[in-house]
Structure formats: C-alpha cells, structure tokens
Amino acid sequence: xxxxxxxxxxxxxxxxxxxxxxxxxxxxKDDSMQQKMLDMGCLPGEIITIDRFAxxxxxxxxxxxxxxxxIRKDEAENILVKLVD
Amino acid sequence: MQKSNKKIKVALIGxxxxxxxxxxxxxxxxxxxxxxxxxxxxxxxxGSATIFNSTTGEANNLEIVDxxxxxxxxxxxxxxxxxxxxxxxxxxxxxxxxxxxxxxxTNLKRSLFLASQVIDLKIPxxxxxxxxxxxQSQGIKIKPDELERRLGIRVxxxxxxxxxxxxxxKQALINDIPVPTADVYDTTLIKPSILNGIRKELNLKSNxxxxxxxxxxxxxEHFNLPEEQIKKLQNLxxxxxxxxxxxxxxxxLERYKSIQQIIDSCVRVSDEKKVSFSTRLDRLLVHRxxxxxxxLCILFIIFQSIFSxxxxxxNFIDETFTGFIDLVSNLLPKGVLNDLIVNGVLAGxxxxxxxxxxxxxxxxxxxxLEDTGYMARVSFLMDKLMRNFGLNGRSVIPLMSGVACAxxxxxxxxxxxxxxxxxxxxxxxxxxxxxxRLPVYTxxxxxxxxxxxxxxxxxxxxxxxxxxxxxxxxALVASIVISGLxxxxxxxxxxxxxxxxxxxxxxxxxxxxxxxxxxxxxDAGKIIIAISIVLWFLSSRGPGDKFEKVNQEIEQMTDNTxxxxxxxxxxxxxxxxSYAGQLGHLLEPVIKPLGFDWKIGIALVTSFAxxxxxxxxxxxxxxxxxxxxxxxxxxxxxxxDVVTGQPRYSVAVGWSLMLxxxxxxxxxxxxxxxxxETGSWKWPVIQFxxxxxxxxxTSLIVYQILK
Numbered sequence: 001x002x003x004x005x006x007x008x009x010x011x012x013x014x015x016x017x018x019x020x021x022x023x024x025x026x027x028x029k030d031d032s033m034q035q036k037m038l039d040m041g042c043l044p045g046e047i048i049t050i051d052r053f054a055x056x057x058x059x060x061x062x063x064x065x066x067x068x069x070x071i072r073k074d075e076a077e078n079i080l081v082k083l084v085d
Numbered sequence: 086m087q088k089s090n091k092k093i094k095v096a097l098i099g100x101x102x103x104x105x106x107x108x109x110x111x112x113x114x115x116x117x118x119x120x121x122x123x124x125x126x127x128x129x130x131x132g133s134a135t136i137f138n139s140t141t142g143e144a145n146n147l148e149i150v151d152x153x154x155x156x157x158x159x160x161x162x163x164x165x166x167x168x169x170x171x172x173x174x175x176x177x178x179x180x181x182x183x184x185x186x187x188x189x190x191t192n193l194k195r196s197l198f199l200a201s202q203v204i205d206l207k208i209p210x211x212x213x214x215x216x217x218x219x220x221q222s223q224g225i226k227i228k229p230d231e232l233e234r235r236l237g238i239r240v241x242x243x244x245x246x247x248x249x250x251x252x253x254x255k256q257a258l259i260n261d262i263p264v265p266t267a268d269v270y271d272t273t274l275i276k277p278s279i280l281n282g283i284r285k286e287l288n289l290k291s292n293x294x295x296x297x298x299x300x301x302x303x304x305x306e307h308f309n310l311p312e313e314q315i316k317k318l319q320n321l322x323x324x325x326x327x328x329x330x331x332x333x334x335x336x337x338l339e340r341y342k343s344i345q346q347i348i349d350s351c352v353r354v355s356d357e358k359k360v361s362f363s364t365r366l367d368r369l370l371v372h373r374x375x376x377x378x379x380x381l382c383i384l385f386i387i388f389q390s391i392f393s394x395x396x397x398x399x400n401f402i403d404e405t406f407t408g409f410i411d412l413v414s415n416l417l418p419k420g421v422l423n424d425l426i427v428n429g430v431l432a433g434x435x436x437x438x439x440x441x442x443x444x445x446x447x448x449x450x451x452x453x454l455e456d457t458g459y460m461a462r463v464s465f466l467m468d469k470l471m472r473n474f475g476l477n478g479r480s481v482i483p484l485m486s487g488v489a490c491a492x493x494x495x496x497x498x499x500x501x502x503x504x505x506x507x508x509x510x511x512x513x514x515x516x517x518x519x520x521x522r523l524p525v526y527t528x529x530x531x532x533x534x535x536x537x538x539x540x541x542x543x544x545x546x547x548x549x550x551x552x553x554x555x556x557x558x559x560a561l562v563a564s565i566v567i568s569g570l571x572x573x574x575x576x577x578x579x580x581x582x583x584x585x586x587x588x589x590x591x592x593x594x595x596x597x598x599x600x601x602x603x604x605x606x607x608d609a610g611k612i613i614i615a616i617s618i619v620l621w622f623l624s625s626r627g628p629g630d631k632f633e634k635v636n637q638e639i640e641q642m643t644d645n646t647x648x649x650x651x652x653x654x655x656x657x658x659x660x661x662x663s664y665a666g667q668l669g670h671l672l673e674p675v676i677k678p679l680g681f682d683w684k685i686g687i688a689l690v691t692s693f694a695x696x697x698x699x700x701x702x703x704x705x706x707x708x709x710x711x712x713x714x715x716x717x718x719x720x721x722x723x724x725x726d727v728v729t730g731q732p733r734y735s736v737a738v739g740w741s742l743m744l745x746x747x748x749x750x751x752x753x754x755x756x757x758x759x760x761x762e763t764g765s766w767k768w769p770v771i772q773f774x775x776x777x778x779x780x781x782x783t784s785l786i787v788y789q790i791l792k
Contacts, residue, residue: 031330032161036578038337039157041195051364055373056469059478061583066192068583070465075580 012083014048015060015076021050023081025064030078037079041065048081092133092146095258096179098168098203099187100196101154102584104215107245108187109151110596112255119600122179127153127164128499129179130600136255145259150179156195158202158297159333162502162577166307172206173297175289176309183209183262185254190220190227190242193352197236197344198337201269204236205293209262213254214242224355231351237265246590269347270340272296275332282321286314296336300329363458363585371462380466383459384485387450391443391489398442406435419640424625425618433617436695437610440492440754444605445598447486447493451500452597454482458584460500465583474561475568477506477579484510484560487517488553491755492609495762496601503577509568511762512772515755516560518553518747521696525746526552528700532722533739556747559779605758612757620694624665632662657705665690679745679781680738680788689751696751737791741784749780 011026025044028034042048042064051061051068058073097112099105109117113132122129130151135144152171153164160166171179184203188196204210212232220227233240239257243250272280273292276299283295287310298305302322305315369375410431417423454460464478471480479501486494494514501507518526526549534545626632635658642652660666669686676686684706692699707720724733750756750773759769 031334033578034334035157035159035330035337036161036580038334038341039159039161039198040580040582041156041192041198043338043341052367052371054371054465054469055376058469059465059579061371061465065195067195068585070461070579070581070583072468072579075578 010082011080013077014062014071014079014081015073017050017081017083019050019052021083022085023048023050023083026080026082028078029080033075033078040069041067042069047084048079092148093183093259094179094181095147095149095183095185096152096171096181097149097185097187098152098172098199099154100156100189100192100199102582103154103187103189103196104245105151105154105187106593106596107590108185108213108215108243108251109149110593111245111248111251112147113149115599117596117600119604122167127167129167134255136259138259139252139256147258149185150181155199157199157337159300159337162504164502169297169301170307172203172208173294174308174310175287178309181208183211183258185211185213185258187213187215187245190214190216191223191225193227194341194344194348197269197347198340200236201340201344202293204238204265205268205270205272205291206297207264207291207294209264210238211254211257211262212236212238212240213245213250214240215245217242217249218244218247226353228351232347235347235350236269237267238263268293270336270343272336275336276325276327279321279325279327283318286318286321296332299327300333302329361585366586367462370459371465376462376466380463383454387447388485388489390450391446391486395442395446395489399439402439402442403435406431406438410435425621428625429618429621430614432621433614434610436617436754437606437613440490440605441602443490444493444496444602447489447497448598448601449594451482451497452594453589455500456587456589456593458586461581461583464581468579474564475506475509476564477501477503477510480506480510483514484517487514487519487560490519490521491515491517491752492605492758493601495755495758496605498762502581503573503579505568505571505573505577508571508763508768509564511759511768512567512775513560513563515750515752515772515776516556516563516748518556519696519752521752522552522746524697525692525699526743528703528718529734529739529743531718532734533736552743552747555744559748563775563779604761608761609754609757612760613754616753616757617694620665620691622664623668624660624663624691627659627663628667629662632659635659635662653705657707660687660702660705678788679784680735680741680792682733685742689745689749692751694753696746699746735792737788740791741788744787745780745784747780748776748783750776 012023014023017023025037025042025046025048027044028037046065049063051063053060059070060073060076062069062071097105097109109130109132112134114134116134117130117132120129120131132149132151134147134149136147137144150171152168155165155168157165158169158172160169171177171181172184174180186196186200186203188200190196200210200212214227214229214232227242229240229242239262241250241254241257243254245251271292275296279299280292280295283289283298284292287295287298289295289298298318299322302319305318308315370379410427413431414423414427417426451460454463460479460482463481466478467481468478471478476484480498482500483494483498486497491514494517495511498507498510498514501510530545530548534548536543536545538544539547627636635655639652639655639659642655661669665687666683668690669683669688672686672689673681673683676689681689684703687706688699688702691702703721707724721734722732725731756769756773759772760766763769
C-alpha cells in the first residue's frame with residue numbers, strides 16, 4: 001500500500017542482506033506484519049542496520065528506531081528494503 | 086475526583102522493558118495480588134496504594150492494575166488483547182478511572198505511539214517519563230513542560246529504578262486528572278458514518294474508541310456487551326467497504342506524523358554515536374562459539390544450585406516439618422481425625438512446601454537473566470535449534486529446569502509468547518528426568534545392574550546417564566509429534582526487543598520470587614492437598630474384616646522398640662488389605678504384561694503423589710519377613726518369581742519399571758501446576774493420558790523383548 005513504484009524495482013527482502021548492511025524500510029508484504037512493525041516504531045523510511053545473525057543463521061538482530069530487535073528469517077522476508085551504502 | 090472513601094482505579098500501561106514492574110512495585114509495595122484476567126491465562130497483577138495529599142493530608146486509596154506490556158492497542162497476541170479490552174470497553178470490570186502511561190525517555194517516539202492512543206480514548210491520563218538518567222547520559226534534551234502542553238496531560242519525569250520523581254507522580258495521581266481534550270491524531274474523518282453509528286450505539290465519548298472497536302468488530306467476544314448489541318454494531322458494516330487492516334496502518338502512519346511534530350518541538354537528540362557497552366558485551370555473549378559455552382556454564386550453575394544448594398533448605402524443611410508432624414500427632418488424641426490430619430493434610434502440606442526452595446532458586450536465576458537482558462539473547466541463540474522440534478528459543482530454560490523439577494519449570498513457560506510453543510513446552514517438560522526420579526532409579530539400578538567398570542566408566546553410572554538421555558530424547562520427539570497435532574488459533578510473531586544490558590534490580594527480583602512462590606503455594610497447593618487426602622484414604626482405609634482386624638491390632642500396639650518389627654509387618658499387611666492394596670491387585674492383570682505384580686501395583690498407585698514415594702512404599706511392603714537386618718534392596722533382590730523361580734526383579738522387570746517411571750505422569754504437583762498455567766483441566770488430562778500410554782507401551786515392549 002505504501003509501496004513506492006521507483007523504489008520497488010531495486011528493493012530486496014530484509015532476509016537477503018548481510019551482516020553490517022544498512023537499508024531503508026520500503027514496504028511490507030504482509031498486513032499484520034506491517035502493523036506489528038509499525039507498533040514497534042519501524043516505519044517505512046526508517047534505517048535498519050543488520051547487527052548480527054544468530055549462529056545458525058536465524059534469527060537476525062537488527063537495529064532500528066533506537067532499539068535492537070530480534071526477528072526470524074521468515075518474518076524478515078516480509079520486509080522489503082532498499083540498500084544504502 | 087472521588088473522595089478518600091472510594092478506591093480510584095488506576096491502570097498502568099507501557100511498552101515492554103520500560104520499567105513497568107519497578108514502578109508497580111514502587112507504588113504498591115507488598116500489597117499485591119496475582120490472578121488471571123477473566124477467560125485467559127494472562128497474568129493480572131493488582132496492588133493497592135494509599136497516598137496522602139501533600140497539602141491537605143487527606144488519604145486516597147488507589148487500586149492499581151498492571152496491564153501486560155504492549156507496543157500498541159492493536160493486539161497481536163493474547164497478552165496484548167488485554168490492554169485493548171480493558172481500555173476500550175467501558176463495561177470491562179477493570180476499566181480504569183485513570184491511566185498511568187509509562188514512557189521510555191530514550192525512545193520517546195515509540196512510547197508516544199501507545200501514549201497517544203490512550204490519550205485519544207479520552208481517559209484521564211498521566212504520563213510518567215522514565216529513564217531520565219539515561220536520557221541525560223545519552224545527551225537527549227526533553228522539555229517536559231512543552232510535552233505537557235502539546236499532549237494536554239500531566240507529564241512527570243521519573244527514574245523508576247532509583248525511585249526519583251515518584252512522590253510527584255503520586256501527587257499527580259490523586260489530584261484532579263483532567264480528561265484530555267484534544268486528539269493527538271483526529272480520526273473523525275475516517276469512515277464517519279460507521280464510527281458515528283458505533284459511538285451512538287455505545288454512547289462513547291471518544292471517536293478513537295469507536296475506531297478501535299470498528300477495527301476489531303469480529304473479535305469482540307470478550308467485550309461486556311449483549312450479543313444483540315454486537316450484532317447491531319456488525320450490521321453497521323453491511324455493504325460498507327471497510328478494510329480494517331488498511332485503516333489500521335493508515336491511522337498508525339498518520340499518528341506517527343503527528344507524534345513526529347510533537348517530538349520535533351520538545352526533544353533534541355544528540356548525534357554522537359559510540360559503540361555502547363551492550364554491543365561490546367554482545368560480541369562475546371552471542372558469539373557463535375563463546376555464546377554457547379557461556380550459556381552452558383550458566384545452565385550448569387543454575388542446575389548445580391537447584392540440585393545441591395536447594396538441598397539444604399529442603400532438608401531443613403523436611404526435618405522441621407517431620408518434627409512438627411510428630412508433635413501434632415502426639416498432641417491430638419489418637420483416631421481417624423489424627424490420622425487424617427497427620428497423614429493426609431499435613432503430609433500434603435509437607436509435600437508442597439518442600440518445593441519452595443527449588444522454586445525460589447530457579448526463579449531467582451530466571452529473574453536475574455530476564456532483568457539483565459540476557460534472556461532475550463538466550464532466545465536469540467537457541468531459537469533456530471529449538472524450532473526444529475516445534476519449540477521456541479525460550480523453551481530451553483523450562484526444559485533444562487525440568488531436570489530438577491517439572492513444577493517450577495512449567496511455571497517458567499510464561500515467558501514464551503507463542504501460545505502453541507508454550508503448550509508444547511508444558512506438555513513435554515515432565516519427560517525430562519526430574520530429581521524425584523533419582524531415588525527410584527538408584528534403587529532399581531543397584532538391584533539389576535552390577536557395579537562393574539568398563540574402562541573408567543561405572544556401568545551403573547552409564548545406565549543412570551542413559552535414563553536421563555532417554556527422557557531428553559523422548560521430550561524432543563514428543564515435541565515434534567505434539568506440535569504437529571496442536572492447531573494454533575492465532576498467528577504469532579517472534580519479533581521482540583533485545584534490551585540493552587542492565588544491572589539486575591534486586592527488589593524486583595525479590596518480588597518476582599515471592600510472586601511465584603505464592604502462586605504455587607495457593608493455586609497448586611489446593612489441588613495437591615485434595616489429592617493427598619484421597620491417597621491417604623486409599624492407603625489407610627480398606628474394605629472388609631481383614632483390614633479392620635489388622636488395623637485394630639496396629640492401633641492397640643504401644644510404641645516401643647521390641648515390637649517395632651512386628652508393627653512394620655502389620656503395616657505392610659494393612660497396606661495389602663487397604664483400598665490401595667486392592668487397587669494393586671486389581672491392576673495386576675493390566676500390568677502383568679509389563680512384568681509388574683500387585684506389590685508394584687500398590688507402589689504405582691501411591692507414587693502418584695510423588696515418584697519418590699515408590700521407595701517408601703516398597704519399604705513398607707517389604708517389611709514383611711523375619712530378617713530384620715536386611716534392607717529393602719536386599720529383600721527385593723531375594724524375592725523370587727513364584728512361577729519361574731527366577732529373581733522377581735530381573736533385568737527385564739527392572740528396565741521395564743525404570744522406563745515406566747521415566748515416562749509416566751506420576752506427579753500430582755505437576756498436574757496441579759499445568760491446570761493452573763493452562764487455565765483448564767483439558768491439558769493436564771491430555772498430558773496424563775499420553776504420558777501414561779507412552780509409559781505403558783514402552784514398558785510392555787521392553788519387558789516382552791528382554792524377558
């Protein structure tokens with residue numbers, strides 16, 4: 001719904017990023033996921049930093065809006081982001 | 086606001102990890118009660134506080150309800166439904182006269198999201214702005230006066246963990262709290278025809294409450310509304326194009342815009358970023374190797390403490406209580422009443438309080454791990470591993486605690502936010518070999534396994550270890566099966582905050598221990614005493630003359646050393662003639678294929694109270710006979726099978742019996758706690774049935790193969 005047409009061509013899933021990557025939240029693929037993330041202050045336009053992956057590759061620790069969140073990989077697939085350098 | 090004689094109902098609400106329990110403890114002290122919110126197993130903490138007006142000296146009584154931590158009024162889990170239902174339903178029994186919103190000064194934007202939702206409900210509200218010390222040290226500048234003006238409510242800066250600003254907050258609570266007049270985000274332009282319809286039907290003072298109700302129109306079952314009225318509300322939506330999800334996210338985004346404007350006008354954040362202490366600590370504590378090593382060390386310390394340190398207070402309780410029971414039994418006149426009180430009620434109470442040291446110890450560690458922020462890292466480290474079995478990162482602590490005792494372990498599953506994963510954890514935890522099985526295992530192992538060495542390993546030790554391993558593997562396998570069977574009603578998310586590391590707040594930890602002990606003593610205690618009385622009846626009463634004759638003979642005996650041997654023999658006879666003994670005989674055909682006779686049958690019945698009772702029952706049963714110098718073990722070893730002439734406790738019977746004890750749900754305390762934690766008898770019954778079936782068939786197969 002908040003999907004921006006120009007950005008969508010280059011947007012990636014959050015789950016595809018690597019440790020240390022920075023990205024901007026673009027949109028959410030799933031409505032209830034979107035609400036959950038909005039509740040926690042993770043709005044489109046916020047910057048997410050990938051802090052680390054758990055030793056077995058999941059879950060992922062991310063920093064966003066001043067806090068660190070822990071999110072499973074299949075949940076991260078629903079977050080579309082745009083990489084920043 | 087109401088005068089002193091009426092209690093003011095205040096609800097405390099805030100995000101997780103903002104110090105809500107600290108503030109709640111500061112306001113209410115020890116005047117706390119724990120129950121469940123009606124219809125759900127979400128913990129409801131209420132407390133009372135008396136606050137004296139600093140100018141008039143008048144006393145005001147407050148009743149404070151601690152609502153579960155949430156990020157928003159839009160619920161995504163059963164815990165989060167509660168704040169929504171309590172605040173949006175004016176007929177809810179907990180609907181407050183006033184609300185304290187606890188906000189995190191270092192993350193004001195997110196805190197204000199929830200705060201603004203509450204403000205827009207037009208309930209009298211005070212904002213407590215917490216963590217002002219961190220705000221200062223992080224170089225953030227907040228203008229509370231400006232915030233007050235923009236939000237239209239009182240704002241009290243506090244430092245909950247140091248108790249700073251609490252008096253001002255208390256005074257703000259007892260002085261007139263104005264109803265917020267302006268909306269932070271005005272929703273009157275959203276679907277006005279529907280929202281106005283809802284407002285009129287329910288006589289709501291706030292448009293936002295109508296919007297919240299509209300967005301949950303199909304899940305109002307916990308609302309205190311007659312069904313026709315809910316129907317009437319739902320009829321308002323007929324033909325209308327109302328997409329709750331879209332409206333919800335639109336409303337949230339617009340709300341954040343209003344909040345951003347407020348923040349721009351009263352908060353200044355410094356730009357300097359440094360690698361925090363937390364980040365550095367995390368490099369070690371969630372490291373892919375060291376993370377696990379450290380976690381294992383912590384687990385090791387916890388279980389060592391539960392096993393060994395808790396043993397001292399447990400022995401102390403056991404000795405003092407036994408002394409107390411002797412005293413009571415001598416003081417009261419002999420007879421049925423004496424017997425009931427001593428062997429039924431008091432034995433039950435003794436069986437309950439013996440758990441207190443282990444519960445207190447485990448919850449001390451859990452509270453420290455939670456409070457320091459380490460627990461979130463445990464979930465982070467273990468989630469993937471545990472998810473293979475249908476469990477959750479947070480299932481690790483309950484499962485491992487199950488090695489000491491399933492009772493506190495099951496109580497600790499509250500930290501698992503997913504309902505389904507919590508149920509699976511509760512159902513499989515009793516498969517972990519608890520400390521009550523240890524006496525049973527050691528007795529049986531010493532009977533059937535020779536104490537020889539293979540290399541440096543003692544075979545008896547290896548067998549004991551294998552029994553623990555079997556329990557653990559069974560728990561994992563059962564998790565896979567059960568999680569395939571349970572249907573989850575709601576979609577749950579794992580997303581959670583990883584808080585920064587902090588020093589534990591010792592008073593909070595004290596409260597947390599007290600709370601768990603209280604819950605166990607009161608809620609589970611009732612059921613345990615009831616079952617204990619039934620078991621007393623079964624083993625001390627019996628049908629027919631035979632029982633009466635033996636019973637009278639015992640009662641007429643005087644206590645002296647000469648006839649103690651004879652008394653023991655009579656007691657064993659009495660047990661055989663009692664209802665429990667009859668039950669043992671009755672059970673014999675059923676348990677014969679497992680290699681068990683009626684004597685073991687009695688032990689199975691009586692050890693339903695607790696597994697270790699097996700040893701005590703065996704002692705009583707095998708007290709028959711004249712070899713006064715033989716121990717139970719020796720007598721059991723000498724027992725011969727009447728048909729084959731082989732030893733009764735052969736390797737086949739021993740293994741069959743050990744595996745039966747490894748799997749069977751023979752613990753009334755666990756069942757009582759499961760009932761308490763799941764809110765219904767459904768789950769303990771399911772658990773009892775599946776574990777008994779598992780035990781029966783495993784023993785059956787093993788005995789038939791080995792014999």
